[in-house]
Amino acid sequence: MICPRCADEKIETLALSPVPGVWEVYQCQHCLYTWRSTEPLRRTSREHYPEEFRMTQADIDNAPQVPTIPPLLNQR
Amino acid sequence: MAYDTLREFLEALKQNGQLLEISEQVAAEPDLAAAANAVSRIGDNAPALYFDNIAGFTDARVALNTLGSWANHAIAMGLAPTTPTKPQVDEFIRRWETFPVAPERRDNPPWAENTVEGNAINLFDILPLFRLNDGDGGFYLDKACVVSRDPLDPDNFGKQNVGIYRMEVKGKRKLGLQPVPMHDIARHLHMAEERGEDLPVAISLGNDPIITLMGATPLRYDQSEYEMAGALREKSYPITTAPLTGFDVPWGSEVILEGVIEGRKREIEGPFGEFTGHYSGGRNMTVVRIDRASFRRKPIFESLYLGMPWTEIDYLIGPATCVPLYQQLKAEFPEVQAVNAMYTHGLLAIISTKKRYGGFARAVGLRAMTTPHGLGYVKMVIMVDEDVDPFNLPQVMWALSAKVNPAGDLVQLPNMSVLELDPGSSPAGITDKLIIDATTPVAPDKRGHYSQPVRDLPEAKAWAEKLSTLLARR
Numbered sequence: 435m436i437c438p439r440c441a442d443e444k445i446e447t448l449a450l451s452p453v454p455g456v457w458e459v460y461q462c463q464h465c466l467y468t469w470r471s472t473e474p475l476r477r478t479s480r481e482h483y484p485e486e487f488r489m490t491q492a493d494i495d496n497a498p499q500v501p502t503i504p505p506l507l508n509q510r
Numbered sequence: 511m512a513y514d515t516l517r518e519f520l521e522a523l524k525q526n527g528q529l530l531e532i533s534e535q536v537a538a539e540p541d542l543a544a545a546a547n548a549v550s551r552i553g554d555n556a557p558a559l560y561f562d563n564i565a566g567f568t569d570a571r572v573a574l575n576t577l578g579s580w581a582n583h584a585i586a587m588g589l590a591p592t593t594p595t596k597p598q599v600d601e602f603i604r605r606w607e608t609f610p611v612a613p614e615r616r617d618n619p620p621w622a623e624n625t626v627e628g629n630a631i632n633l634f635d636i637l638p639l640f641r642l643n644d645g646d647g648g649f650y651l652d653k654a655c656v657v658s659r660d661p662l663d664p665d666n667f668g669k670q671n672v673g674i675y676r677m678e679v680k681g682k683r684k685l686g687l688q689p690v691p692m693h694d695i696a697r698h699l700h701m702a703e704e705r706g707e708d709l710p711v712a713i714s715l716g717n718d719p720i721i722t723l724m725g726a727t728p729l730r731y732d733q734s735e736y737e738m739a740g741a742l743r744e745k746s747y748p749i750t751t752a753p754l755t756g757f758d759v760p761w762g763s764e765v766i767l768e769g770v771i772e773g774r775k776r777e778i779e780g781p782f783g784e785f786t787g788h789y790s791g792g793r794n795m796t797v798v799r800i801d802r803a804s805f806r807r808k809p810i811f812e813s814l815y816l817g818m819p820w821t822e823i824d825y826l827i828g829p830a831t832c833v834p835l836y837q838q839l840k841a842e843f844p845e846v847q848a849v850n851a852m853y854t855h856g857l858l859a860i861i862s863t864k865k866r867y868g869g870f871a872r873a874v875g876l877r878a879m880t881t882p883h884g885l886g887y888v889k890m891v892i893m894v895d896e897d898v899d900p901f902n903l904p905q906v907m908w909a910l911s912a913k914v915n916p917a918g919d920l921v922q923l924p925n926m927s928v929l930e931l932d933p934g935s936s937p938a939g940i941t942d943k944l945i946i947d948a949t950t951p952v953a954p955d956k957r958g959h960y961s962q963p964v965r966d967l968p969e970a971k972a973w974a975e976k977l978s979t980l981l982a983r984r
């Protein structure tokens with residue numbers, strides 16, 4: 435299994451359905467995209483995941499800080 | 511009618527025919543969000559939605575769209591569900607003027623029934639989390655009140671803040687939280703982070719409607735949301751002490767999460783479909799660590815769908831944005847008659863005012879941009895005369911069409927501040943701002959030919975009454 439959004443291979447299981455076997459919630463450990471196994475293909479499959487929502491390493495590296503971390507007072 | 515809990519409010523919605531309970535089994539995705547999306551599209555007076563049969567869950571309960579129509583907003587305010595929009599805003603203003611109303615401290619909150627701490631916390635066990643929009647990075651808490659204190663003045667009740675900020679569930683006990691720089695929690699976080707400290711927070715989920723409205727209202731930094739909630743519901747607001755942080759939190763919540771925003775830490779978050787009708791893009795956002803969770807038995811998860819306006823959030827933040835702007839302007843300029851800032855959280859505002867002298871109206875527009883909310887929103891202001899109702903859009907269009915000459919009536923200010931979520935801002939957070947002065951010029955501003963307005967005939971008022979009577983008799 436790869437991440438639908440960034441294609442990374444490190445995926446962890448975050449939750450299992452209280453009724454056993456109905457669904458699992460997965461999380462990509464690289465871009466942190468989270469999805470339920472029973473969601474539509476456009477959200478769960480790399481092949482069908484929309485181009486405009488895909489995330490690259492550059493997207494992660496260049497994501498703006500919100501809010502910006504201020505300088506430490508004692509280092510001014 | 512003052513509701514102390516979400517459950518009391520749901521009951522009131524039900525009594526008024528404004529709660530649609532859906533018992534057939536649905537999938538968490540895409541059904542819950544699709545239903546909440548659809549309910550905004552099927553006409554006025556959309557009901558709240560309640561789901562309790564969600565595939566794979568045993569005890570899930572989800573409430574959506576509780577404030578998502580003028581009827582629901584009226585019920586939240588304890589008004590008749592048929593109350594039109596403008597009278598709801600007027601009543602909001604009237605109650606606001608009774609601020610502050612001291613809160614009532616209570617013991618034994620319902621959310622004290624269950625407690626989980628530390629690594630035993632798993633938010634997925636407590637709440638039926640689900641995705642809202644296709645491009646969202648994960649599952650969100652988007653209707654919770656977050657309580658924080660001023661780290662340099664922690665005992666100041668007024669500076670304790672209650673605000674609604676989007677939070678992405680990124681782990682069993684980890685959240686991403688968006689503090690917009692113009693919001694009070696960002697000031698708290700800034701003080702903590704420049705000292706290398708964490709910022710403790712208490713997060714209250716599943717609430718009575720008034721504290722939700724207050725969490726979305728841009729009050730002054732030192733104004734207490736709890737004291738304003740008391741004013742708005744015309745009864746002291748019930749609060750209690752959260753066990754870990756010691757913060758004041760709503761007594762009636764379904765769930766209370768306590769922990770910290772971890773100081774000087776950012777991590778990839780989002781995107782999230784936002785109130786602007788656009789996704790936020792991925793951001794490096796703050797990280798919340800949950801250390802204690804307290805919750806009612808079988809808690810109701812309250813969530814909010816948002817997308818291309820109008821959806822629930824536009825009703826939630828509509829009057830809540832108009833009223834503080836009106837009050838803050840009126841305090842300095844009693845000439846201000848009304849403020850309609852219901853469009854995209856006040857990115858656009860329409861203000862009616864009397865004029866002291868030429869140039870006055872646009873000065874009022876400038877002042878709207880420097881109110882606490884205006885600094886991060888109020889990108890465009892349309893100024894109209896005192897006889898134009900800003901809530902009556904055909905009248906506003908008349909003012910725009912007949913009173914504006916672009917040669918002198920557009921005031922454009924370069925590189926002003928706006929929240930980063932404004933999709934037009936470039937770079938994110940920076941935008942030009944615009945005042946369109948659609949008021950009639952007064953001396954010494956003598957532009958245009960406005961000396962001969964067509965007024966309603968003096969006899970028209972009596973005729974209006976006569977015609978109404980004749981129509982009623984038919």
